[in-house]
Amino acid sequence: MATIGIFDSGAGGLSVFREIFRILPGENYIYWSDNAFCPYGDKPREFIVDRARTITDFMLENGADIIVVACNTATAAAINVLRAEYPVKFIGMEPAVKPAAAITRTGVVGVLATAGTLAGQKYHLALSRLAPGVKVVEHVGRGFVELVESGVTSGPQAEAVVSASLQPLLDAGADVIVLGCTHYPFLSDVIKKIAGPGVAVIDPAPAVARHLAEVMREDGLLPSCGTSPDAGRLSSCGELPANVRLFSSGSPETLQKLFKSLTE
Ligand code: DGL
Numbered sequence: 001m002a003t004i005g006i007f008d009s010g011a012g013g014l015s016v017f018r019e020i021f022r023i024l025p026g027e028n029y030i031y032w033s034d035n036a037f038c039p040y041g042d043k044p045r046e047f048i049v050d051r052a053r054t055i056t057d058f059m060l061e062n063g064a065d066i067i068v069v070a071c072n073t074a075t076a077a078a079i080n081v082l083r084a085e086y087p088v089k090f091i092g093m094e095p096a097v098k099p100a101a102a103i104t105r106t107g108v109v110g111v112l113a114t115a116g117t118l119a120g121q122k123y124h125l126a127l128s129r130l131a132p133g134v135k136v137v138e139h140v141g142r143g144f145v146e147l148v149e150s151g152v153t154s155g156p157q158a159e160a161v162v163s164a165s166l167q168p169l170l171d172a173g174a175d176v177i178v179l180g181c182t183h184y185p186f187l188s189d190v191i192k193k194i195a196g197p198g199v200a201v202i203d204p205a206p207a208v209a210r211h212l213a214e215v216m217r218e219d220g221l222l223p224s225c226g227t228s229p230d231a232g233r234l235s236s237c238g239e240l241p242a243n244v245r246l247f248s249s250g251s252p253e254t255l256q257k258l259f260k261s262l263t264e
Contacts, residue, residue, distance in 0.1 A: 001243075002221040004212070005064030007032040007055045009040040010149050011258040012183030013070030016093070018263050019209035020068070021244075024222070028243050030062050031259075035250025039145045040073040041114030041181075048116070052078035056086055058247070065221050068212060069093065072113055072181050076120030089219065091212045093182065095123045096204040100176040101134040103200060109134060110169030112141045112191075113180025123180075137172040139165045141184055148183040149254075151261055154190060162190045176200045186262055 004024070006017050010033050017031055032055050034040075040048050052074055059067055068091045069075045069082070075092035082090050095117070100109040117123055118138050127136055143161040152158050169177060177199060179185055185203040192201055216222040240246065240259065248255040 001026060001028055002065045002216060003028040003030060003063045005030045005032070005056075005059035005062070005067040006070045007034065007052075007059070007067070007074070008071040008182055009034050009073065010038040010145065010183065011035075011255060011262060012145065012148060012181065012186070013068075014259060014262050015182050015185040015203065016068060016070035016205045016208055019205040020212060021241075023209055023213055024216075025241075026243070027222075028063075029245065030059055030064060031244065031246050032058065033246070033248040033250065033255045033258075035149070035248045035255065037249060038149060039114070040071065040077075041116050041140070041145065043116070045077045045116070048074055048077035049081050052082055053085070056082060056088075060086070060088065062245075064088065066091065066212070066216060066219075068208070070182050070208075073116040073120075076117050076122050089215060091208065091215060093208060094204060095126045095180050096178050096202045096207070097123075097126050097130060097136060099207075100178045100200075100202050101130050101136075104134060104174075104176045106173045106175040107134055108173040108175065109136045110166075110172070110174030110177045111136060111138045111180050112144070112165060112169070112177060112184055113138070114145075115140050117180050135172075137169050137174055139169055141165050141181060141187075144181065144187055145183045148186045148262075149258070151258060153186045153262070158187060158190045159194065162187055163194050166191060166194055170195060170199070174199070176202060178202045179204070 079092040
C-alpha cells in the first residue's frame with residue numbers, strides 16, 4: 001500500500017481527496033489542512049513556498065510516497081520549487097480552461113479562482129494555448145473560502161456571497177464555469193442554482209485523481225492494471241476511515257468536523 005500525502009490551505013483539498021479516495025480506497029492517506037495560515041489566495045508567493053516546504057517535510061517524515069498539492073494557489077506558487085527540491089513526485093491542480101473551451105457554445109468561459117492562481121504563470125500559459133475565438137472572463141471567488149471553512153455551503157448567506165462573484169461572469173455570457181480553487185466545488189450546488197441549467201460547472205478534481213492513479217501505476221506505486229472493484233465510499237456514519245490521517249496547523253477539531261460534513 002502506498003501513502004498519498006494531500007495538502008491545501010484548508011479543507012478545500014478534501015474535494016480532491018474524495019475523488020482520489022473514490023478510485024483508490026485502499027491506499028494510506030495523510031491530509032494536511034494549513035488552516036492556521038488560510039486563506040492562501042492573497043498571500044505573497046514566497047510565504048506559500050515556505051509553507052509548502054514545511055508541509056512537504058512533514059509529509060515525507062510521515063512516509064508519503066507521492067504528494068498531491070490539492071490547492072490551485074499553492075500549485076501556482078510552489079510546485080516548480082517543490083519539484084526541483086524534493087525527490088518525490090508532486091501532482092498539482094491544473095486550471096481546466098481547455099476542457100471548458102471545448103464545450104462552450106457561447107464562446108465565453110468563466111473562471112472562478114483566487115487572486116494568486118489568476119496571477120500565476122501556469123494559468124497564463126493555459127490561456128495562451130486556447131484556440132482563438134474563445135473568450136475567458138475571470139473573477140476571484142471573494143469570501144468563498146471563508147464560507148467553506150466555516151462549514152456554510154448552502155443557504156441565503158452562501159447564495160449572496162457566491163452571486164456577487166458569479167453574476168459578472170454570467171452577465172459576460174459565460175456558459176461554462178471553471179472552478180479554479182479546490183474549496184469551490186463544495187459550493188457547486190449554490191453555483192449551479194444561481195447559474196441555471198444552461199451553464200456547465202467544471203471541477204478538475206476527478207481528472208486530477210485519474211492522473212494521480214496513472215502516475216502511481218507508472219512509478220510502481222500501484223499494480224500496473226485494474227482498478228478497485230469496489231469504488232471507495234466514505235462512511236456515511238461520519239467515521240474517519242482507518243487509512244486516513246488528518247492533520248491541521250490550526251484546529252484539528254474543526255478539520256474533523258469539516259471532514260465529516262464535506263465528505264459524507
Ligand atoms: N483551496 C485553495 C485553492 O485551490 C486555496 C484557497 C485559499 O486559501 O485562498 O486555491
